[in-house]
Amino acid sequence: MARYGDSTRSVKAVGTQPIPGSPVASPPVPASTYHLSADEDPALDSYGRSSNPTWRQLESALAELEGAASALVFGSGMAAITAVLRVLARPGRKLVVPADGYYQVRQYAQEYLVPQGVTVVEATSAQMCELAADADVVLAETPTNPGLDVVDLHRLAMDCRSRGAVLVVDNTTATPLGQQPLSLGADLVVASATKTLSGHSDLIAGYVAGSHPDLMAAVERERLLAGPILGAFEAWLVLRSLGSAGLRFERQCQNAAALAMALRGHPRVRSVRYPGLPDDPSHAIASLQMRRFGGLIAVEFEDAAAVHRLVERSDLLIASTSFGGIHTSVDRRARWGDPVSPGFARISLGIEDADDLISDITAALG
Structure with missing residues (x-):
């Protein structure tokens, strides 16, 4: 995919297998329940809160675009971010969040995580590398929303990696067509697909992308238990929008x-x-x-x-x-x-x- 331009990458990411007689554009699968197998095969779909074929196709496309091994879709960008923070920002840990980024992230950290025993530090883009020096989890947003300041992701990633800290990057403003944080050393990408990727101001969606199996499995488990899922029809709308x-x-x-x-x-x-x-x-x-x-x-x-x-x-x-x-x-x-x-x-x-x-x-x- 790296050898292609952005429009070609977008079109190929949403493509289906060229099987004669199959639709070029896959229809949505709005299912809550599925027929169960006698041998109780765990790989098969069973319930709509845990899996959906339309999710999987969208997740595959998003992983392709982000340069990730896998992706997980959520009901909103905030649902994706808060799921990751619930997994990573445990009591006793130190979390750095953007002081000049999306305001609801700060509100969530202060109103929910601080009472749980998480130390939350707010850092501007200029302060991020310095104040993240002893953090366990760092959430960076670049370019920031709304000021459009930029964080040096390579420098921040190298610092986090040297200490075993986890770096999460909000890639909403840049999109995977403008920036690929995972290639710069980030551990996870979070983003709102409500914005540029869906692009028609008619749905709410979010996602997490990464290449660490254990991290992605923990986030998927959080999604299953907490239930902040994306509807099948909304997933299909994002998918059909990704091509353009x-x-x-x-x-x-x-x-x-x-x-x-x-x-x-x-x-x-x-x-x-x-x-x-x-x-x-x-x-x-x-x-x-x-x-x-x-x-x-x-x-x-x-x-x-x-x-x-x-x-x-x-x-x-x-x-x-x-x-x-x-x-x-x-x-x-x-x-x-x-x-x-x-x-x-x-x-x-x-x-x-x-x-x-x-x-x-x-x-x-x-």
Whole structure:
């Protein structure tokens, strides 16, 4: 797969075995129960909370794209992350989580893990390698959501490996088409498939990928017992969307780079962050570990009212949270409690034509 481009990898990942008479696109299998065998073969499907053929096909595709031995799908990205943390962050252990990453991870760690006896340390991207020096488990997010800072994954992985610590990387913003943390030394990848991989703003899903059999088996056991499963139909929707992920992501990255360049000198824009900009603080490290720089840009406007005016005056922008869909969207992150200024906006680029987007947004800014 490594010899192929992103769109070819995406299409091949969701392909079925070329058996004459079989469908090219596999249908979903929405089953809760299955016929049991007389010999009670444990390899056969028995109950929908433990296994599903549509899951397996999606998991195989995700493992291919992440460069992993296996993957496990979950009902959401947070379900995937919290399952991993429940397995790894035991009482008495020290866990490092991103201080500048997705806010609900910090909330979960403080509200659930700390009362269980886990020592939780919040570290910014710049502090991650230093504060993770004596941690048992490190959860890194890169590029961070929403600030788009980048963690040096190779350095962090080498440090964790030297001490026997476990490194988990949230690969949601980069996607496996932009970055492969496992190849840089991470032990597990967690991600939301709600975003770019499914890409149509119509489902919630997450996954864990890795190549350590014991770790993956423990996470699978946690999924079985706790039950944060992905529905068969949602799994099928992700699967059918994956085939176009390479094409969509390429356009989103192109649009993000073009808009970042267009806004960086605009008088109504205070700052623009995008790892693909040559003068971005994260560019040097991002260039070493990312194949593409993603479809998100972080823009700081004067205040919250400026963000609202931009959306109101634009014909193409929509105001919505989440990201990675085909529509270009704006999310004022301070409303959710992120430690950012009131005028900070995360713009998720869709697949519209770049010239149309730039013309529309610059006109809306006035």
